[in-house]
């Protein structure tokens with residue numbers, strides 16, 4: 001038992017995290033877009049072990065019972081739906097979209113993203129600050145996609161955002177963590193959960209984000225655009241768990257010279 005204790009005094013199996021007063025065991029959050037079909041969406045999400053799924057309010061059918069509905073494949077009783085503002089490029093659009101989501105589905109915990117123009121769709125931080133302020137005033141609990149900028153992340157935390165979500169790399173790029181040093185700095189200084197969001201391309205990059213000490217990882221394209229999405233979802237689940245264990249276990253120090261793994265004493269001369 002003692003050998004299993006981590007920094008928080010719990011065993012890794014009991015390890016969980018909390019956002020806006022809700023506790024989760026899975027540290028992998030997945031998107032629901034970009035799949036070939038809703039069947040594939042449901043299967044991949046089940047394989048990922050995720051408990052929270054993001055839903056692009058402007059793009060997904062949540063209300064027309066005549067058309068195929070996400071809810072039939074990703075049961076809202078099983079998963080926490082996190083409506084997001086994908087496709088919004090102004091603060092006004094983002095605020096309006098989440099107000100509509102709250103009216104339609106009662107969702108109060110939301111993911112805010114206000115994107116700049118192509119080709120990078122980088123978070124538009126002035127517009128993000130404006131939208132976050134309006135949404136928090138309106139009683140929303142805001143998880144916010146942001147630049148990998150420690151000052152911006154701190155400002156969003158101080159405004160009252162319940163989680164900050166710096167990008168690993170541009171959405172859909174699959175480039176992995178382009179700025180791990182700044183991500184680490186955001187994580188070390190945060191008093192709210194930090195989630196690395198977007199740009200992860202494969203399992204080792206999800207593990208790397210967790211090894212930096214973030215609370216969770218949010219990804220979509222890496223699973224949906226894999227040749228075998230369900231298998232990649234399994235890989236992501238394992239990677240996030242492995243990265244979390246490695247973070248809690250503590251990395252050995254880097255030696256810039258060899259340190260023989262067999263003792264030198266007792267060698268036959």
Ligand SMILES: CC(=O)[C@@H](O)[C@H](O)COP(=O)(O)O
Pocket residue numbers: 030031032054084111145170171172173174197198199200218219220221222
């Ligand atoms: C799904 C979501 O909420 C977005 O933040 C984004 O789509 C994730 O980015 P990737 O698709 O690059 O993983």
